Amino acid sequence: MSKAVLVIGEVTTAGVAKGALECISEAKRAGADSVEVVLFGQGAKDQAAAAGKAGASQVHYVEEAGYSLSQRAETVKGVIDSKSPALVMLSSNTYGKELAGVLAARYKSALATECLEIRFEGDVVKATRPMLAGKVLAKVKLNGAVAVATLRPNTVPATEDGADAPVADLALGGSADGVVLTDSSKGSNGGEVDLSEAAVVVAGGRGLKGPENFHLIDELAEPLHAAIGATRMVVDAGWKDFHLQVGQTGKVVTPDLYIAVGISGAIQHLVGMQNSGCIVAINNDPGAPIFKVADYGIVEDLFEATPKLTEKLKAAVN
Amino acid sequence: MKIIACVRQTPDTETVVKIAGDGKSIETDGIKYIIGPYDEYSLEAAVQLKDETSGNVTALSLGPSRVGEALRASLARGADSAVHINTDGAETDDALVVASALAEQIKKMDYDVVITSTKGSDSDRGAVGPMLAELLGLPYIGLVSEIACSDGKFNCKRQVEGGVTESFTVSTPAVICCEQGVRGQARYPSLMQIMKAKKKKIEVVDFASLGVDGGLAKLELESLEYPPERPPGRIIDGDSLDAKLDELIRLLKEEAKVL
Numbered sequence: 158m159s160k161a162v163l164v165i166g167e168v169t170t171a172g173v174a175k176g177a178l179e180c181i182s183e184a185k186r187a188g189a190d191s192v193e194v195v196l197f198g199q200g201a202k203d204q205a206a207a208a209g210k211a212g213a214s215q216v217h218y219v220e221e222a223g224y225s226l227s228q229r230a231e232t233v234k235g236v237i238d239s240k241s242p243a244l245v246m247l248s249s250n251t252y253g254k255e256l257a258g259v260l261a262a263r264y265k266s267a268l269a270t271e272c273l274e275i276r277f278e279g280d281v282v283k284a285t286r287p288m289l290a291g292k293v294l295a296k297v298k299l300n301g302a303v304a305v306a307t308l309r310p311n312t313v314p315a316t317e318d319g320a321d322a323p324v325a326d327l328a329l330g331g332s333a334d335g336v337v338l339t340d341s342s343k344g345s346n347g348g349e350v351d352l353s354e355a356a357v358v359v360a361g362g363r364g365l366k367g368p369e370n371f372h373l374i375d376e377l378a379e380p381l382h383a384a385i386g387a388t389r390m391v392v393d394a395g396w397k398d399f400h401l402q403v404g405q406t407g408k409v410v411t412p413d414l415y416i417a418v419g420i421s422g423a424i425q426h427l428v429g430m431q432n433s434g435c436i437v438a439i440n441n442d443p444g445a446p447i448f449k450v451a452d453y454g455i456v457e458d459l460f461e462a463t464p465k466l467t468e469k470l471k472a473a474v475n
Numbered sequence: 476m477k478i479i480a481c482v483r484q485t486p487d488t489e490t491v492v493k494i495a496g497d498g499k500s501i502e503t504d505g506i507k508y509i510i511g512p513y514d515e516y517s518l519e520a521a522v523q524l525k526d527e528t529s530g531n532v533t534a535l536s537l538g539p540s541r542v543g544e545a546l547r548a549s550l551a552r553g554a555d556s557a558v559h560i561n562t563d564g565a566e567t568d569d570a571l572v573v574a575s576a577l578a579e580q581i582k583k584m585d586y587d588v589v590i591t592s593t594k595g596s597d598s599d600r601g602a603v604g605p606m607l608a609e610l611l612g613l614p615y616i617g618l619v620s621e622i623a624c625s626d627g628k629f630n631c632k633r634q635v636e637g638g639v640t641e642s643f644t645v646s647t648p649a650v651i652c653c654e655q656g657v658r659g660q661a662r663y664p665s666l667m668q669i670m671k672a673k674k675k676k677i678e679v680v681d682f683a684s685l686g687v688d689g690g691l692a693k694l695e696l697e698s699l700e701y702p703p704e705r706p707p708g709r710i711i712d713g714d715s716l717d718a719k720l721d722e723l724i725r726l727l728k729e730e731a732k733v734l
Contacts, residue, residue, distance in 0.1 A: 169637075176636070224641065226605075226615055251635045255617040255652075258605025261571060267693035268570060270600050283697075288599050292492040293501065293699045301693040334614035335646035342640055351638050357733075392656070399656025400620055400634050405488050405596065406512040406655055414733040425488060431705060435731040437723065443710065452708040452731065453723055457716055466720050473724050474734060 160277050162189040163242040165233055165256060168198035168205050168218070175354060176248025178211045178315035180308050184246055185212040185316070188277040195236055195327065197221045197229060197252075202324060209322025211315055217327040223338040224252075230259045231331025237264070237303060244282050244299070246275070249307040250353070257307045267299035269306045274313070282306070290405040290428040310354050311411040312432075350384040352401060358412045358433070360386030360403055362426070364419020364440060364459050368396035373463045374418060380471045386410065388426050404429035419459045422447030439463060476530035476624060476647070479581060479589045480521035480554065481607075484538055484545035485511040485597040494699045501699070510545045515552075515661035517592035517653040520622055522553035522662075524590075528624050531555040533584065537576055539563050543677055550672035551664035557675070558584075562682040569692035570598070574606035579685040581611060587647040588629070593618065593654055608650035616645055617652045 162184040166177025177196060184192045194213040196205045198221065205218040219232055233256070237245065245260060247253030249271050261268035269275075272284040273294070282299040284306055299306065352358065359381065361374040371391075378385055386403040387396070403410055404426040415433035420426060422438070422445055430436070431450045438451035441458050448454040455462055486492075486506045493502040510518070518534065525532045534549035536542045537560040546557040560576055567573055581589060589611070594601035608615030621632040629645040633654070645651060664672070711726070713719035727734045 174636070226617075230609075251618050251633065254601055255605045255615060258570075258602045259609045259615070261602065262574060262606040262609035265571065265691055265693070267695075268600075268602050268606075269694055270602055286599075287702070288699070289486070289490075289492050289501070289597055290488070290599065291702060293494060294702050295699055296697045298695040298697055299693065300695055304693075335649050336614040336616045337644050337646075338641060339644055340640075340642040343638055351634075351636050354636055393660065400654065402655070414727070414731070432702075435727070435733050436708070437727070448708070448710065450705050450708070453726055454708060454710040455719055455723060456710055457719065462716060462720065465716060466723070469720050469724055470734075473728070 159243055160188060160190045160280065161240060161242045162187070162192050162244045162246055163236060163240065164192060164194045164213070164246045165253070166194070166196055166248060167252065168196040168201045170201050170204065172204050173208045174248070175315060176250050176253065176310050177208065178317070179310065179313050180246040180248055181208060181211040181213050182316045183275055183308055183313045186313070187275045193217070193236070193240060193242070195219060195233055202326070205324045206321040210317040210319045212319050213322045216322050216324045218324050219327045219329050221329055225333050226255055226259065226336065227334045228329050228331040229256055230263065232327065232329055233260065234263070235330055236327070242303065243280065245303060245305045247307045249309050253307050257305050261305045264303045265301070266303045266305045267301055269297050269299055271309045272306050273309055275306050275308065291409065291432070292428060309411070350382060352384040352386055352403070352410055353408050355384030355410070355412050357381045357383035357414045358386045358403070358410050359383045359416045359418065360388065360420060360430070361391060361418050362388040362420030363390045371396060373459070377416065377418070377463055377467045377470070380467065380474050381414070388420055417447050417451070418463055420447050421445045422450065476524060476528040476588060477586045478521045478525055478530060478532045479584060479586045480518050480532050480534050480549070481577060481589065481591045481603070482514045482518060482534050482536045482545055482549050483511040483595045484508050484536060484542045485595050488512055488596055494701065498698050499696055508541055508544065510548055511592065511596050513592035513594055513596060513655055516655045516657055517590050518549055518552060518554070519661040520653045520658040521590045523658045524622065524624055533558060535577065535580065536560070537562060537567065537573055537682070546677050547672055550675050551669045552662060557677045559677050559679045560682050560685065561679050565682045566689065566692065567682065568696070569694055570600050570602040571606060571691045572687055572689070574603045574610055575687045575691055576682055576685050577603065578607055578610035579687065580680055589650045591650065591652045593652065604650060604652040611650065613648050613650050614645065615650045615652070616643055618654050619651055620654045620657055622651065622653065622657055
């Protein structure tokens with residue numbers, strides 16, 4: 158049996174999407190003997206070659222005018238049928254999650270989503286994935302041909318020590334179905350930076366006392382180019398939109414730096430952020446559970462500490 | 476719109492999880508089960524959409540006998556009818572087994588749209604929705620954060636990576652997966668609704684009767700472990716707020732190297 162891996166991802170004019178680079182890197186680390194990549198993008202063929210830097214041996218570029226899941230599935234089907242990879246890997250992002258499910262149902266494959274780590278043991282694909290919002294980790298074995306796995310973003314580093322890979326055009330297959338993309342725009346809904354992919358997250362909780370004070374979080378996020386997060390309480394109270402919620406019933410984030418402001422640290426919130434690289438907590442209650450997971454704790458009134466930290470960070474990062 | 480809302484019963488999110496002696500399952504003693512927190516939101520959306528379109532909602536759930544409670548609660552929250560695929564004694568942990576059983580049942584039902592949610596809060600997979608679409612041969616749209624219905628079509632929006640908002644029109648039949656909060660908070664049923672729900676009949680379908688091939692289960696759980704504990708951190712001391720913050724920035728730069 159081969160240890161060929163097929164990675165499916167996106168490329169934009171800014172470069173190959175981070176999720177795809179992470180998958181390619183993880184496939185190499187897992188012990189793949191070849192990593193072929195299919196990248197969907199718009200006018201970004203020139204950027205696709207950079208997938209080679211992360212370890213891709215061959216890149217297929219698919220020019221995509223809109224977005225159609227069924228067309229992506231048909232396009233990829235051609236590659237899977239001709240190459241018979243042992244494993245298909247995708248990032249656990251919006252596109253990766255839905256395509257993974259469709260492919261697993263089509264090929265009657267084992268599907269492991271949100272993996273933290275993937276490896277070949279002999280010819281067998283194994284992975285570690287969280288369950289119950291990360292309260293436990295499951296070690297799983299993906300039996301059968303064409304295993305499918307999605308990799309949680311920001312979990313493994315994308316290495317870039319290779320050289321550009323050859324890029325071949327691949328035509329978009331299939332035909333459109335009943336789901337039609339009518340608009341795609343940079344939204345102003347919440348933070349400028351996407352929460353699940355952000356390197357830095359600044360999150361606010363009950364300690365802010367009201368939506369009128371959330372600007373403290375926005376201001377602290379700015380010099381750090383951070384994404385904005387919130388606790389369940391903040392979202393339930395309507396201070397912030399649901400998609401900013403970090404926690405068991407919200408998003409799980411793993412940024413390099415997570416700054417929790419006015420967050421006590423309920424288990425519901427902790428499971429969503431405790432795997433962040435470095436955690437800073439600002440809270441006036443020294444007994445708050447957030448300090449148990451924080452690398453650095455500041456026991457101070459957030460209304461004084463936060464604006465001051467913002468000013469100091471502006472100076473520090475310039 | 477005739478809507479099928481898929482509902483999963485999951486352990487209460489406040490549950491302290493203990494790995495059982497076999498190292499492969501969690502201890503179920505004392506676990507309180509609830510409608511999955513993600514499914515609460517999608518069920519709420521389904522009920523609002525049926526009200527807006529003079530339609531109906533059938534709540535559909537798969538699991539052992541206890542799942543009847545989640546369906547009863549779904550009826551109290553506004554579902555008109557409920558179907559329970561009873562799995563007592565069967566192995567149904569695998570996503571493709573679940574999706575196949577749901578698909579076989581749905582094929583027998585009259586519907587315009589199937590609504591699912593982000594994921595089960597226990598399995599954390601998020602796999603059943605797109606699998607269901609593939610098995611039913613229907614179009615799929617995932618992680619919708621806004622949904623409205625007009626002229627027999629759905630208008631949906633979702634937030635994707637990179638801060639981008641995508642808008643879609645969705646023709647029926649289709650499978651639509653709703654994000655949490657898609658139609659705001661899930662409602663608490665009134666006492667009257669709870670009483671009424673008690674009188675409604677839940678249709679029970681035996682899992683075995685759906686003829687799902689057990690060989691579809693290809694994801695094998697080898698073991699469960701607790702995640703590594705985070706090493707204890709420190710509270711930063713200092714004579715003044717300024718001193719503490721300066722030390723914090725120094726540590727972020729020099730020790731954590733994240734600035």
